[in-house]
Amino acid sequence: MTEIFDTIIIGGGVTGFSAAMYAGRLKLNTLVISAIRGGTIILTNDIANWPGIKQTDGITLAKQIEEHALEYPEVKVKDAKVVKVVKTKEIYEVQIEDGEKFQSKTIIFATGTEWKKLNVPGEKEYTGNGVHYCALCDGYAYKGKTIAVIGGADSAAKEAVLLTQWASKVYIIYRGTKIRPEPVNMTRVENKIKEGKMEIVHNTNVVEIKGDGKRVTHAMLDKPYKGSKEFKIDGLFVEIGHIPQSQLAISLGVNVNKKGDIIIDRGATTNVPGIYAAGDVVDTKFKQAITGSAEGVLAAYSVYEYVRNEKL
Amino acid sequence: MAEHTVIVYSTDWCPWCTKAKDWLTKNNVKFEVHDPEKNPQYGEELATKSKQTGIPVIDIDGHIIIGYDEASMKKYLEIK
Numbered sequence A: 001m002t003e004i005f006d007t008i009i010i011g012g013g014v015t016g017f018s019a020a021m022y023a024g025r026l027k028l029n030t031l032v033i034s035a036i037r038g039g040t041i042i043l044t045n046d047i048a049n050w051p052g053i054k055q056t057d058g059i060t061l062a063k064q065i066e067e068h069a070l071e072y073p074e075v076k077v078k079d080a081k082v083v084k085v086v087k088t089k090e091i092y093e094v095q096i097e098d099g100e101k102f103q104s105k106t107i108i109f110a111t112g113t114e115w116k117k118l119n120v121p122g123e124k125e126y127t128g129n130g131v132h133y134c135a136l137c138d139g140y141a142y143k144g145k146t147i148a149v150i151g152g153a154d155s156a157a158k159e160a161v162l163l164t165q166w167a168s169k170v171y172i173i174y175r176g177t178k179i180r181p182e183p184v185n186m187t188r189v190e191n192k193i194k195e196g197k198m199e200i201v202h203n204t205n206v207v208e209i210k211g212d213g214k215r216v217t218h219a220m221l222d223k224p225y226k227g228s229k230e231f232k233i234d235g236l237f238v239e240i241g242h243i244p245q246s247q248l249a250i251s252l253g254v255n256v257n258k259k260g261d262i263i264i265d266r267g268a269t270t271n272v273p274g275i276y277a278a279g280d281v282v283d284t285k286f287k288q289a290i291t292g293s294a295e296g297v298l299a300a301y302s303v304y305e306y307v308r309n310e311k312l
Numbered sequence B: 001m002a003e004h005t006v007i008v009y010s011t012d013w014c015p016w017c018t019k020a021k022d023w024l025t026k027n028n029v030k031f032e033v034h035d036p037e038k039n040p041q042y043g044e045e046l047a048t049k050s051k052q053t054g055i056p057v058i059d060i061d062g063h064i065i066i067g068y069d070e071a072s073m074k075k076y077l078e079i080k
């Protein structure tokens, strides 16, 4: 007979494995299905907001949470991408790319987000040759060069500061009037500006990326900067936010907000019985590893109550 | 498992490179690391092979994989 899990957690980032850790503690028969273990947090080498650990990097934190979850024999992992979730009677059926199916009483969506692209001419053509999405990966190639980070959130500021260790000058190009990093990262940005290593170009959008056929040479701006719309640059790092991966949840009738974030209550419960969600994919304002982790734990506890009540 | 010649273009910093190296190690695949940050010659090699500068780039018997891509690594390493 096919095994029926108490819960299937879709997503193996910090949220998914935090939920799994608690589900294991609650002795819930749990399967984590994850396309890429670790998720978004691995993109940063500087985490200083995880209580109890003053400083760590994303890969280490993600691995520690995963290892903690896998301490519980109730928790299993399948490395695969989920392509379909359907409800058959009271059971959810989860299908992965190769067609294999798994059954569960409940689902926790911890699917996080994907990169938002700029969607301007030249972006695709020059990806890897001047257009990048991971500062830690590709920053090394810009020693002594001039680059720009596009975006104004905390992650954009962090990337910009990181990139100053290679680049001679880093611009932050932001469509709004004031970038909005956390105060600690704002101070770092201000220090880099004082050192002459950074400059912010406000109220400006990149509308096209141009190159010589091999590499990026210019970004075209929607308004002149120092008299010209043609902005000479060696590389651009895009950090303009993320798109919630909520399509599978939507297909089950789960409510989302205008941005596509899954709407949850304080127990990480959605409007559909047996479906829970947590982390970057949900409709919370402040999205960090610690908040996703906490929501994941709440989701696991809600699953526990749901499964227990069902047995009564 | 057949022997393969595997080169990973990666730096100490890059998280997807670490994931790729961890994945190869977990699957008992021997590989050589060419760090383009430490040795510019490897940077040129990487650009010639992959026509771009982003990392990781994984060369498996001449098949070039750009980025962390388990499915392609499995395919060229003939791992089920």
Ligand SMILES: Cc1cc2nc3c(=O)[nH]c(=O)nc-3n(C[C@H](O)[C@H](O)[C@H](O)COP(=O)(O)OP(=O)(O)OC[C@H]3O[C@@H](n4cnc5c(N)ncnc54)[C@H](O)[C@@H]3O)c2cc1C
Residues within 6 Å of the ligand: A010, A011, A012, A013, A014, A015, A016, A033, A034, A035, A036, A037, A038, A039, A040, A041, A042, A043, A044, A046, A047, A048, A049, A080, A081, A082, A083, A110, A111, A112, A113, A155, A156, A158, A159, A245, A278, A279, A280, A281, A287, A288, A289, A290, A292
């Ligand atoms: C540059 C940068 C720096 C940051 N710095 C910090 C920091 O210092 N401190 C901090 O707390 N936060 C930081 N953050 C935010 C933090 O990374 C996120 O809040 C957190 O990683 C979200 O985790 P998550 O598990 O909810 O989602 P994700 O990490 O996005 O994980 C989603 C998971 O779901 C999987 N998945 C998605 N769809 C499917 C599917 N169909 N089938 C199977 N699996 C699927 C993915 O493979 C992945 O495993 C930073 C973010 C960025 C971009």
